[in-house]
Amino acid sequence: MTVVGKFVGPLIAFVMLAAPLRAEIDIAEVQSPGGINAWLVEEQSIPFVALELRFKGGASLDLAGKRGATNLMAGLLEEGAGDLDARAFAERAESLAASFDFDVSDDSVSISARFLTENQDEALALLHDAINRPRFDQAAIDRVKAQVVSAIRSDAQDPDSIVGAEFDGLVFGDHPYGSSIEGTEESVAELTQDDLIAAHKGALARDRVYVGAAGDISADELATLLDTLLADLPETGVPQAPDVEVATEAGVTVVPFDVPQSVAIFGHEGIARDDPDFFTAYVLNEILGGGGFEARLMEEVREKRGLTYGVYSYLVPKDHAALYLGRVSSANDRIAEAISVIRDEWTKMAENGVTAEELDSAKTYLTGAYPLRFDGNGRIANILVGMQMDDLPTEYVTTRNAKIEAITLEDIKRVAARILKPEALRFVVVGQPEGLES
Structure with a gap:
């Protein structure tokens, strides 16, 4: 799930390719006044910043009977935030030449941000609202639900998806690893706005966030940014999933x-x-x-x-x-x-x-x-x-x-x-x- 301005893709690609290849990099460890840690590789030669946020837990945090909630929640972070609905949010990102990507795996929720240094404050304000003030409008929920259900139906006819689902179910059973992060048609249909709010609070918390940054930003700037961006999140989220034993027979x-x-x-x-x-x-x-x-x-x-x-x-x-x-x-x-x-x-x-x-x-x-x-x-x-x-x-x-x-x-x-x-x-x-x- 990605928000990218009309001209952002080529611009970001140019900036990425323009950055030099480096076999050795200088990593600075940064801590914000509020206690949030991050790693930084500062590179001032190009006015561009890449920011990666990863929240440990991901789809494995789905509560019983709510399979697919974390995946749907992440898909809705770009569908309106704060005072902006989905269209206004996308238009604002485009006007700033900023790129945001929200993704979910078994073990993490990932948020990627790419922005020009000159637009840093405005881009981060927009990202702050996406992370802290998602709207979860019902129209957006219905639209993204339909997209997820379409993907579930497509997977049901794809041998590559079927074989992965069968193997996971065989090995992991009732553990969250044993089923698709998207959920089922039935579980997705039953998810409510309250379920998404709960999934948001459970997955996006300060006790499980990891941050990496690279580009034209100083350690002091990053430290301030971290508190501005993340301090409003809950201190703790839901407990992590249990470990599961892998036992197979030839x-x-x-x-x-x-x-x-x-x-x-x-x-x-x-x-x-x-x-x-x-x-x-x-x-x-x-x-x-x-x-x-x-x-x-x-x-x-x-x-x-x-x-x-x-x-x-x-x-x-x-x-x-x-x-x-x-x-x-x-x-x-x-x-x-x-x-x-x-x-x-x-x-x-x-x-x-x-x-x-x-x-x-x-x-x-x-x-x-x-x-x-x-x-x-x-x-x-x-x-x-x-x-x-x-x-x-x-x-x-x-x-x-x-x-x-x-x-x-x-x-x-x-x-x-x-x-x-x-x-x-x-x-x-x-x-x-x-x-x-x-």
Whole structure:
């Protein structure tokens, strides 16, 4: 959900691209007089500021029977605030060449702001109202509800969405992770203005906010800004969701769907982001299924056998559970073979680790690509927030590559044996797969 002025997109894109690439950045830790913390990378060469706010909790905070409330609430933050209705709010943002984006995930509500230095005060006043004084007008609620329901209906006909929902439901059950953040047609229809007000107070609170800023703004200016923007929010929100155990058994779950190509998600328990072995697991996954055409899964499933256009794996360290997942799609008469090959490669790496050549190649790619992430104020501000939420120190940006370089073959083999679990590798397949049954 985004508010962007007519000419803001090209303008912001130009400013973002004009910012220099920086392999090393100077991060300042800022605290407002009211006690709100933030990280800042000051860059005065371009009159532009990127501000990222992230509230821990997200859609997992939905109360029982109110699934989809946090998602709908966030979608309405741009639909009128303070004295401005939805149209007036959008027109005001356009006149200021300001961009605001509101988004929800399982574990956070994210608010992104992009504005020119000369319009900073007016842009922040508008953002303040969106965060603190959303209107939740009934006409806007009805309009955004219709958009959400349309998306839910579309997802119900999309094999990629279906397979994700089936896997989540299988693994997480009644936990909020087990259902879509959008809710269901029925749950969304029943949400009221009072539900949205409650979701707003529960999710947007000072005890769970993380802030990153980059661009033409000083530490003193940011400190003042933080209190102006956030001091009116509740001190505390609703309690965070409980942790959930991931327990899977090896096997296949088939969801019949009339399509010529089957889609599959596979996986089992993963590894937490704060686990001492996470870095090693990250490199291991790059070799197994995260590194494009050089990854083992791509080599064995696509290059050697032509069973798919793409197959990949990825670590998913959520706040309340950790998964190790992968995806693949293949023709109905070939998906069974693709699954067999994936199982074999999962087992081989669990038992044998990787080669020195594979490890060196992964290190070269991962360390070389890292500086390219810092390619503009917006991405830098986003990285700063992510680092804080992962409880990483400011010096992480300079020590991260050294941590990767220090990983040995023995480290990979040990962690592979620990986190790769062929005996728990579960496949959920949507389609009409030949030779596969639940």
